[in-house]
Amino acid sequence: MSDIQDKSSIKVIFNSVAPSQPGGTPSPPYSAAATSATLNDSSSLSSAGSSFDTDILSSPESTSSRSTAWPIVFPMPRFAYDTQLQLDRANAAFKETGALLNPDTKLKSAILDGLAETIVKYKVYLSDREFDEVAEALVTTHPCLKEPGSVTGYGRWKTSLKYKLANYRTKLRWLGCPEVTVNVLKHKPESKCSPAYGVKKPKKAEVNYCPTYPAGETAETLEEIRVALLSEVNKRHNVHKLAAMMDKTFALRRQEVVAEAPMIADFKTRWPALFNVREVSAEFKRITTIHLQSKFFSELDVHSANLMKAYAKKGGVQGRKIKTIMAPITQGSLLKSEGHHLILKNLL
Secondary structure, eight states: OOSSGGGOOOOOOOOOOOOBOTTSOBOOTTSHHHHHHHHHHTHHHHHHSOHHHHHTTSOTHHHHSOOSOOOSSOOOOOOOHHHHHHHHHHHHHHHHHOOOOOOOHHHHHHHHHHHHHHHTTTOSSOOHHHHHHHHHHHHHHOGGGOOTTOSSSOHHHHHHHHHHHHHHHHHHHHTTOHHHHTTSGGGSOGGGOOTTTTOOOOOTTOSSSSOOOOTTOOHHHHHHHHHHHHHHTTSSSOHHHHHHHHHHTHHHHHHHHHHHOOOHHHHHHHOGGGSSHHHHHHHHHHHHSSOHHHHHHHHHHHHHHHHHHHHHTOOHHHHHHHHHHHHHHHTTOSOHHHHHHHHHHHHO
């Protein structure tokens, strides 16, 4: 149960074929007859839960948040049909004769647009190394685009990509994307209204740095849910409802943290439901898309051998207690990985 504690809600979908229609043709599974039968059979299930109980079954990341971090190898998108056609022909010519393509302004812009649209699925602010990865992936996938005389083969592509992404962020700013509007001059202190002052960018592990509100929600509606959370947190046996409400208000919470940087005491007063082990782990996963406990134990395994050696050198009363705890591993009565986890848990 510890492995599936975050997935312990079950959604039952009736997908049986409905009885034959008058003409002898069986109804498809999602015909009107089958749907009405499904609704009748599942009425007791739907009436048992509130709207928040059903919301927990859906994925909040699908509408307002990213679901994956920056990839190890940047996935090259398939460009528009005409752009892809020109690249395919140029790549074929490169294989045959080694001829490089000198793209015109229109083709180069189309390629950069496609790359920018793929990049913002992961982040809107890239480091210099990440620009290198994108440009390198471009010339690796399409070798006809390599630049003659360049040491890396993609130097000008990298520079052009930086300008393109900066222009793309301007478009996102006009559309009200919170990740970039947080850096607009009017949102900065009057005494320090410099474009370079206090630029707020996600840290390396933050995938969902400052997501937009879920579809159909506003700051006012999410604030109403936050106020309702203040009373729900004191009730018992409503873990799933709390989780659904916390999922729904994630964007509001992140925008508060990023834009306002509140004190911890003030933030705890506004969001008391966040400060427990279950919700801390869930919030970590919303921000980084990584399961906190699994990540912790995987990193612990990397350092476990050195930690065990350090603990084994302890002397005195502490050393005797540590040796008692470590005895199962030295005697081989526990599996190595399980023993490391149990012992290091006790020692930490």
